[in-house]
Amino acid sequence: MATDAVRAQVAAKWQYAFSRLNRGEPGISGLMTFSQAWRLATEFLRPRVLTDRSGSHIEYNADDFRKALHLINRCHKLPALLETFLDDLRKAFKLVEREVEQHMAEYERTSGPTIINQFIMRVLEWYKAWAPPADLGNTCLSTYTLNFQTNLFSILPSSFPPAFKALCASTLPSPDPDAKLDDIISSESFWSAAEMLGLMDRYDSLVASVGYEHIEGHVLSTCAGQWEKPVLGDLKNWMADKMIPWMLVTYARNAQTTEEVRHLLQGVGSRFEFHMNKTLCDLRTREIFDIIIDFPDSMGALQDLKECLQRVDQRSALVQSLRKANRKRLLHPGADTKLILTQYVATIKCLRIVDPPGVLLFKIADPIRRYLRERPDTIRCIVANLVGDDNTGDSLVDENEPIQPLQQPDVDDYTDPNWEPEPIDAGPEFRTNKPSDIISTLVSIYHSKDLFVKELQVLLAQRLLAVLENDIEKVDKERKNIEILKIRFGEAALQVCEVMLRDMSDSKRIDTHAQMQKPSVVHPTIISRQFWPALKTGDLVMPGQFQKLQEEYASEFHKFKPDKKLRWLPQLGTVHLELELQDRTVDVTVPPLEAAFIELFSQQTVWSMDELIEVVGSIDRSAALKALITWVDLGVLKEDVEDTFRLLEVAEDPSAESRERRMAPVTPDVAPVMGAQQQQAEKIKVYWKFVEGMLTNLGALPVDRIQSMLRIVPGYDQTVEQLTMFLEAARREGLLTVRDGMWKLNR
């Protein structure tokens, strides 16, 4: 369909092209010289097998090539030449590919990084051999480099990056301190080869990761479990001694001046240093629980952690990790309350070092405090520790810490010129936790210190009642304790304890007087009942001579203090007895119930348990059994038939039966003093009648209403929460039902 116009156009084009190539030479001689030049140039450039050194480069000398090039350039055919060259390159790359395969196969067999080194050197040789001469200009060279690299990368197998990484790692300084730096220097050629081939750019992150992993390995191997001394300084020295030379070779080979070096290393150097800090920080975060256990032997680790946390933002990770560790290792039923408290105190001390403002502490302490609040024996444990009750020796309280009053959380004082706002990551409920003493912190687990004072009272009562009246030292020790606690809790709170102590000294005085009037074996502790915690009272009636002794002493007391009289608490105290039996005497100190029983056996040698219980008043069967078994154990009584005991005037070998009986489950010894919680329950029980009456008359009531009505009752001092707990308990016993918050009698 060639029209004339098209034909003319094609002719014109052809003419133009021809004239350009022929350059106006006569005939087609111009064309001939051009094709000659073209052939020479392409032949010259063609990539060849490296081995035939004899080859073409020598055949064509550089001058001819330059002339040919000049000719081609005049004909504007350089781009075409370049294209042909690159095409040839692509075709010739099969040669490289074969070698790649060979080397990689070799590497996979031996997995020695030197193979890879050889391989890279070999590829560099190819690269250099095929490079076009400089006459072609920079553009040409860079196009060649780009194409060579593209081709190279496309044929590198997937196993190459790990191999390359292994090679990089082999250039690192060995952990052996004696290793010389020569190894690093020798690897310089490798690094320049890698850079020339573009491997550095392509595998930049790989090279960096080699550095990271090396740092990580070093930190983990040298610092794990080393908590005594700070290690950060050593690590920094190590970085300077070992890592910087490597970095110099790797990243700043070509630098001429120190300024340049600094510039080149700035980025990577700070990244490596950050990584070192982060690795150490992560390590310490993982170890934090054990670090706290080891406190104060782990000061170094804590200081490191503090420094690291300033560089690395790992605070939340630390909180998470420690909270998790606490949950897993501390806050479970298997852990002793004492242990939890000790660890809590150590945590406080440790985190004060790591984070003085206390934000971390607040976040970590919260679950511990909540857990402790749920434990029934926490207060007892703290109080026992306060008065030095435990003999384990490791007190929660630092002996050197000055005794100071409990600190209340104080409100921000905005007129203080040194006032600082809350730290930025403080939680919403964060209270500025001023470095207060440990006891204040422990007491603040609970909302009020009253609970502590109550528990303290109970504890003191137990200890005082155990004191024999002539043991002044012990009373003085308690007095000293109370004096110390007064400083903490305030005078008023411990007034009751003061009365208890005075009762002790009064008893002593009264007893001295009474003994002078009429000597007696009875030495009572006379207490002011309003000031002692509720004591276990029962209906024990002391039989025989005991009652006589009591009465005699009571009348003596009445003579001395005419306006007062005594009321015995027969369950409490101890009796030192001597039993004269036919063949032996038994000298023991026993509780009063045991004494009462043995007194009865002196009147009649065989008793059944029920008879015994009837004579001494209504007491627990289990308590009675326990008392009797005490005597069976002492070989004074024998249980012939079940629940029937006989006095052994003549000793008998304990029979198998009695041994068996000895194993019988005896209920654990109940404390003579009711615990604070028990007292609380006793107290609120009084109000049950009121609640019952109220609900009978008014039907269902919400708890608030019950509370407001109970307030009218004199002496009612329970909070709504306590009342709710009480109502809940009543519901569990089936006395009440609740629906939609309305309490109703269960009828």
Add this chain to the structure above:
Amino acid sequence: MKVTVKHWHAVAQWRWDIGNNDTAGNEDDDDGDVCGICRVPFEGCCPSCKMPGDDCPLIWGECTHIFHMHCLLKWIGTAASKQQCPMDRRPWVTAERKV
């Protein structure tokens, strides 16, 4: 068998001897009587005292009413009292203790 008590470390509470019959059935009066003025048990102490017992004694009226001495004296000291017993408004006369 002969049982000899060599030493008895007993525990007892003291009570004010306020003349009520304590030979029987006194197990129930665990709460004890309270002072009509301060509502604190007699064995406790009046609001201005810290130590109970001899430091904060009771006072008996002819009208048989009993108070903490400090409480009553404070009451008598006010003009509004007109020197009367706060319970029955009869003139206060301190009774001699018949011990």
